[in-house]
Structures are given as C-alpha cells and as structure tokens.
Amino acid sequence: MIESTTRGADRQHRRARRTLTSVVIAVCLWETGALAQTVPPFTIDPAMARGSATAPVTIVEFSDYQ
C-alpha cells in the first residue's frame, strides 16, 4: 500500500516536472521568437531589391502600389 502510494506520488511529481519544463521551454522559445510565424523563404529579384545582399535583416514588402 505504501509502495503504490509512493509510486503514485512519484508519477505525479514527474508529470508536474515535465509540465513545468514544457512551460519553461515554451516561454524561452516565445522570447526568442521561435514560436513566431515561420514563413517560407521568398525568392528575390535583384532588380527589385535595395541594400546589401548580405545584410542581416531583410524587409520584404508585398504591395500593389496603392
């Protein structure tokens, strides 16, 4: 009886720890933006690009001139 109670408590403890770990990881990922939307890489026509091709930041604008 005591053993099964202990095992049950251990299981609950492990489950709680897993849940907490998942939450911490999720928060860390959110902070780094990894959970932000991921978009497929865009093709770039060099004639329609300005700035260095090796720039660390790319701003892609979808527009229709209006």
Added chain:
Amino acid sequence: MLAEFPGKVRLVFKDFPLSFHAGAMPAALAARCAAEYGHYWEYHDLLFVAQPAFARSDLVLYGHRLALPPDAFAACFDGGRYRAAVQRDVQEGRAAGVTGTPTFFINGLRLTGIQPFDTFRDAVRDALEDAGRKRP
C-alpha cells in the same frame, strides 16, 4: 530605413496586385518592364506618387519621364511579359499568409498595414539583435 541602418538592411519589393485595384496588375507589369532598363526603383517611386493613376496612358507617361524607349516599353507591359513573375509573387505572398497590402516581413516577422516608422525601426533593431545572437 536603409540610411538609418547602413549595410544592415535589405529592402525587397514583391508584387501583390489586389483584384479590386484594376490598375494594380498593369502597374506591376510596367514596373518590371522598367527594370529591364535599370529603372525599377525610379518607376516604383513614380507609381506611388501618382497612385491611383494607372491607366495605360499614365504608365506610358511615367516611362517617358524616365526616358524609357516608348515602343519597347509599351510592348513589354502590353504583352504581359512579366505576368507569370507577378503571379509567382502573389502565390508566395498567399503561402506566407498575405491577404492585403502592404504586408511586410522583417526577417520573417509579419507586419500588416501601414505602420509608423518607429515600429519598423524597433522591429529592425530586434531583428538585428536576434541576428547577432544567432551568429556563431
């Protein structure tokens, strides 16, 4: 933005002509035709200043202002030479969740609609920080 972050930002324009803007597709085609003569960005800027005047005669006039060869330029956009390229941009936009214009992606982070300059500045700074963190 390019001036504020020299060497650190690249700006890319992609076409997303909306169906209810009748002149949007012809404008997109004409701008790509202007690119054949190295005048894409000048033509792009003319279009934004002149919007929504995108009738054929307007597009020809803008080409004339940039000294583009009139017959060749008109034949280019009349013939829809770059229609497939424009449609590829639209498909890419839709795949990325674009439904309206303007829509911006700053290293993948989407900003929809016209935004204050400070919003872009902050987003670029964040993206630069992220890029710096990820650098090996």
